[in-house]
Amino acid sequence: MTDLEEGSKVEAVDRVIIRFAGDSGDGMQLTGDRFTTASAVHGNDLATFPDYPAEIRAPAGSLAGVSAFQVQISDHDIMTPGDAPEVMVAMNPAALKSDLHLLIPGGTLIVNQDTFEERNLTKAGYDYNPLEEGEDLEGYRTISVPMTSLTKEACKDLGVKPRDAERSKNFFALGLVSWMYSRPTEPTFEWIDERFAGKEQIISANKAAFSAGHVYGESAELGDQRVVVKAAPLASGTYTNINGNTALSWGLIAASQLSDLPLFLGSYPITPASDILHELAKHKAFGVTTFQAEDEIAAVGAALGASYGGHLGITTTSGPGIALKSETMGLAISLELPLVVINIQRGGPSTGLPTKTEAADLLMAMYGRHGESPLPIVAAQTPSECFFAAIEACRIALTHRTPVMLLSDGYLANGSEPWLLPDVDGLEPINVEYATEFNHIREDGEADYWPYLRDEKLVRSMAIPGTPDLMHRIGGIEKEDGSGNISYDPANHSRMVEIRAERIKRIDVPDVEVVGDPDAEVLIVGWGSTWGSITSALGRVRSSGHKVAHVHLTHLNPFPKNLGDVLKGRNHILVPEMNTGQLSLMLRAEYLVDAKPISKVAGQPFTAGELEQTILNYVEEKSTT
Amino acid sequence: MTDLEEGSKVEAVDRVIIRFAGDSGDGMQLTGDRFTTASAVHGNDLATFPDYPAEIRAPAGSLAGVSAFQVQISDHDIMTPGDAPEVMVAMNPAALKSDLHLLIPGGTLIVNQDTFEERNLTKAGYDYNPLEEGEDLEGYRTISVPMTSLTKEACKDLGVKPRDAERSKNFFALGLVSWMYSRPTEPTFEWIDERFAGKEQIISANKAAFSAGHVYGESAELGDQRVVVKAAPLASGTYTNINGNTALSWGLIAASQLSDLPLFLGSYPITPASDILHELAKHKAFGVTTFQAEDEIAAVGAALGASYGGHLGITTTSGPGIALKSETMGLAISLELPLVVINIQRGGPSTGLPTKTEAADLLMAMYGRHGESPLPIVAAQTPSECFFAAIEACRIALTHRTPVMLLSDGYLANGSEPWLLPDVDGLEPINVEYATEFNHIREDGEADYWPYLRDEKLVRSMAIPGTPDLMHRIGGIEKEDGSGNISYDPANHSRMVEIRAERIKRIDVPDVEVVGDPDAEVLIVGWGSTWGSITSALGRVRSSGHKVAHVHLTHLNPFPKNLGDVLKGRNHILVPEMNTGQLSLMLRAEYLVDAKPISKVAGQPFTAGELEQTILNYVEEKSTT
Amino acid sequence: MTDVMDSEAVPETSRADWQSDQEVRWCPGCGDYSILTALQLLLPDLGVRREKTVFISGIGCAARFPYYMNTYGMHSIHGRAPAIATGLALARPDLDIWVVGGDGDMLSIGGNHLIHALRRNTNMNILLFNNQIYGLTKGQFSPTSETGKVTKSSPVGLISEPFNPISVALGAEASFVARSHDMDRKHLQEIFTRAHAHPGASFVEVYQNCNVFNDGAFAEITKKDARDDMLINLIHGEPIQFGSERQFGIVQTANGVEIANVSEVGIESLLVHDETRSDPSTAFALSRLAKGPDEPTPVGVFRAAVREEYASAMSDQVMGVTEERGKGELKDLLHSLPTWEV
């Protein structure tokens, strides 16, 4: 915090949105991440949005290869990485070309001027140099910095080869932006030491580049650009900056500890879910087994096998993988075994937009299996809430012996926010009881074990292999309720279909809470990752004098018990969704209310601004007609 | 028809329902089938319902091994195989035990008395002989016939081994029932000659058994049992008795001829769809290629590959197979290629009740894929209508370049009815045009081929491999509209999602017709195989003085354009479905009408009687409250 | 999973203890019966507990097997049994897992799971009942059906060549590979005993007669009076010989292996069977001897080589990391990224 005091001309702003854009090889994700952590440690509230291409590394300098990282930092509670950036770093012409339109009018543009030479310009589709000609940059405050050469210069006495030195240019950018926002230097230096441990040359080059960027800010008389975003008045406690996939992974480990069952993950890599596999693979010390299967069918099969053996069986994937897992989910429904199926949704259909976000798998989660095969659905709402959503999904699966679908999406998965770490001792244990004794008397008077005897929640008895005496067989053919024996009896089938529906309905789900203006005519119903944008947008709509109510669903099946009452009689129900209206469809069918979707299916999350505008338009139109 | 005249005490009835029940090894399906054909040729209207177990041949004499065949024959137009049989043949104690409850009070029961000995009785779970003790048979007219011994007796001079002779006992039963219903003998003899050609002993044994049964009727003074069901006044023309799977297979061949494209079937065996594979495999002379793949994924993949190559690509399966095919359907949606996916629905979830009927895959058809991935859905309504439904599905797939889901079910698949053969020259051709020329001018002025240029129905251009000059690449990643090049552009994705939805909406679908009392307060909406039961039930409801309207949907997506108007303002919409309310859900969501399901999920079709009762109850309750 | 009972002696059982109360529902005369009987008679001698024994199957006639065993069991979905068994085996190395399925279940739809299970070498005994037909769906060809076969789905004769399940398994790195048939209870039991004893994935192909849809497919080699001449019994450590007079033997050639007259080539030039070779090449060559079950066909253990077992290696890794780093603490995990206080 020392940096802060020395400056005098430092202006304080309440929040700022910064976007780092460059080539896939330029390390923009790392730069953004690092800046985020420094801001987090500084005490800002923040939210991030990594936005990168599907190719591993598209041709250097091409438009397809642009990789960006956007972060909003603020001195107050925020929910999104912000709509349009106010500051943009463009490391090459392609980044400028592809992202400049996002920058707000009057925004600050920092470009690496060294890269604006013919080859790169051509690759980006410029037949002139926008830094010198044309009107592209009109209306922006452009700061052209020869980052590459300054970085090389800074490294020249370190014995680093110029080509290697050049690689540190992202640290130059980071140093410059860190100076602009008065971010402390030491945490970044410590982090460099740790991250590149053993690679002395890289360490010294990165530090030199960072310092050069910092110094550039000071010396190049950019003083008027320097601002400070004060720490946000967050609740006191210990914070960490976390993205959704990490929070979700930790939630799974927590559920394993809370239920005292070993965690088994059966998975097959797929963007944007793979990081959960990577994260869990690191945590064997928690008794976690991760199994990378030959495909998604084997992955869910293995998870089901592990569940059957008394482990907490989990499988993670994205849309295409869910399609492949659906037959086995049907089996799990028939077997009434616990299983957590995690879908990190991405743009579809088919391969679609693998690195972009979307939330169009809700109806597949509800209805994507043959026969009557209901299962509970839980959806995460912010990156850090993925932790609790994971625990909730596991709780339902284990205590109700059912497969559960947990929905997250690419935006939550990779986006991050500060998280006030919960007190782990305060987390509620998950009680799982396996049968160890006979539970039924046969006609001949002998004691016996019946796997489909149920409790009042219609949860069946479950004895795991290894339990003496309780040997029994289960299978996917229709079975007699109680005994579990194969049954083709029509009445039994009818009853089993009813039971499978009813046992999902009997799951306890917290009531929804109506926030904002509960009695407002207009009700916004959200689910999943739209929570942040909706909340921000509604804040603005309400501060412009309109009344709106808001409910957010974390449980999509069964619906909260009070939802019907909340919706009843409302003529103006709007449902912002990253699909063409899937929750709306469910609400309409269930409650016969005229829920109207606000759809966005563009591979990008809603911005608060566009939601604000849509809702304002609606509210105003409604009152004029 | 000679048999008919000789009898004098023959009473005429308007219809009769007969059920043949016996062990899986007893040949009940054959017997039923044969009786059906004889009745069809006699000119009756009829409908059949084979009801057999999942095991190939469960232990002889066990309850699990009971196989039954029900047929209704009538002198007027009928739509179902009837509710409760009036005559039942029970070839062994197990058949009696499992099916007796179906027989109407006062019904006629014909049992093979020879099988009622201790071992068989025990296997069926009797500790007494119901033919001699107990009250099981009270209220029925029981005719105990020693069929086995009479059959052996009849064959004794033929040189047939007694064990082989015994196998002909089903022909004894057939002979007896044929006599009772005055069916001609010759067609059956001819059929025996043909079917068992080359096996002289079997031919003679079967004929001897048949005749013995016939004679038994005459001589055992069963004269008062003899009735006749006159020919139905059907439209004039040539008829054949056909089941749904055969009609469907022929419809596919017809579509291939009408479109002048070779038919390619990629399939993997599964009950109750396998017979389509078997049937098509026989018809290579129509240029049909049938490919039994390693699994369902390969089956649909191969069909898609064939479609891409300019064939009519089809894949057939049942629920579990649809689950496996869903990822490839998503690809077909993204590629915008024709593909017909046929789902012969069966009891679910999971393996469920493979040989029983159900219609619970509608929502999976609508929503069972990740991302926004709409496709058209066609449903067959009677066995013979499967022919036209198949043509319609192919027509939509080929002319709109989209995967189409065609829904049938186990009941339609195996059930049969007389079919007035259509004039094949009157069938409308399916015009498929593949691109052969450039369709676009590049910026540099060169002509070019763009695979995603569309016509007014939004159907894209399609050039098949082998077409000179039009080489291009397609794939499952989001593509730029027009060029088809990979595109991660948000606005393009948004537009493509809209186009994919809109192009399905633009498919022409015939309006629904309201039958019955169009202005009735109560409207019944049906789809699929429930048509027969609903129509019969409504006939009875209406003749008991109530007004009801009826619409039947053959197109589930898009809905007929006039459906909204038909439903609008109706307070009493009932939807009989063999699921827990899937069409109801779609109607509620789409039209915000309070459609109420009448559900039956018991592995059995609706009987007209139970539907009549439910609807009557509803109508009466409605008017009292 | 420590279990008090593990330290206690395994109780004595009889065949009846291994029979479930479910009625067996195969067609009368089906070869599946004899395999079931062989195993139910054998299990009392294997020194295993019923509650520690699990049968996992897919779908098909063969796959009904678990219902008839008084053990834990799961009748899952078509083709997926090896995948489900893998998860169970990884979670529960204390269990004895048997996977049972038909040629369609395991080699058609389930082919991929099978080869990966064999490659990984997870502890389970995989029994493939090969009847060269789809039984449960009433008679379509399977990937082991012979070229030219007329079935419901190949009315003009099957075009493709079949898989040789032993070759497939060996190509997939299987460590234990054997073949037996449903007409010889003793041989079945020997092979099952060996499969059970093998650490890792054991693959056993059992020729099984489907008397309804493919009757007599193996009769030429399995009927009593043909066996001497048509079955080549592979015996570890012995020269490979067969024939009523043991007059035939197997010799190696540049093409693989071949049948020779012992009197012509001399007993010393016969190939000596060695199950334990780390190189599967010779076992593979033996698998190619017969093109189908109408030529002299090797039965017995083709390969029984030592490879690391996957489930125990996996749990060793978990335990190793736990020992090295100490048992994970949730609180520490939550604090493992940079944190700050407010």
Next chain:
Amino acid sequence: MTDVMDSEAVPETSRADWQSDQEVRWCPGCGDYSILTALQLLLPDLGVRREKTVFISGIGCAARFPYYMNTYGMHSIHGRAPAIATGLALARPDLDIWVVGGDGDMLSIGGNHLIHALRRNTNMNILLFNNQIYGLTKGQFSPTSETGKVTKSSPVGLISEPFNPISVALGAEASFVARSHDMDRKHLQEIFTRAHAHPGASFVEVYQNCNVFNDGAFAEITKKDARDDMLINLIHGEPIQFGSERQFGIVQTANGVEIANVSEVGIESLLVHDETRSDPSTAFALSRLAKGPDEPTPVGVFRAAVREEYASAMSDQVMGVTEERGKGELKDLLHSLPTWEV
């Protein structure tokens, strides 16, 4: 599909004619570039038409291949390319079909389709780019990754043993099996030419360097100065020999095949390579020579045997029946069951 143009001469083309207008989007330095170049340079010499050429792929870095070829092409879904290609090949025997995919695409999720396509022997050229890693999903192990490998999904080291793709293919009855690598354009082109000429399914494993996630996996055997000693070139009809002085050779033993010093064993005792053997055993033995790409490794054609091609056999059947019975008439079909008049 008769096509007027078929009778016309195939037009001359150059490399540029085979390049699509799409920007190639692999990482700079990726081995995929050299394979693409090799093929684009070769195709003008194969006497084929661009419009009759189709590339089908699944998903992965390798699977981006079709986009770069100015032919017909489909970038399908993960693992399914062989299945889709099978349908296309059956429908259109007139086309030249290439299937391209990575080790994950073809051997992990797509393993079953691969082995069945090979078994059936449908005409297509299957190119498996084996980089022993998942490239597109950023560095998880694949079924060809070596035991012990540390990757994102195996941070403590991979437990399982890899598939040997050549062994898998031979175990699955493949009729054409070969291996090449991305560092030798000429060799690649030879092998592609052979694969293309082979009637039936040709399987080519190409060792391909992923310089981002598994750099140098094959360097020990493919770098220029190591090749003489580390690559064993299989040449039909010749004794198998390698080494800068051709000082090493391959001999057959009871275990399979082995490397020997030519000076010790004599050139006459070396195994003479015969691609055409109908028994795949010796080809299989050769596939076992190297456990991984750090030992002397055979490259070239392991097997090129004649087997019936599936697609043409299938269309022969269709034509045969049509000839026998006459072209089907819809009207007759509708009257083929018993009919009656009303």
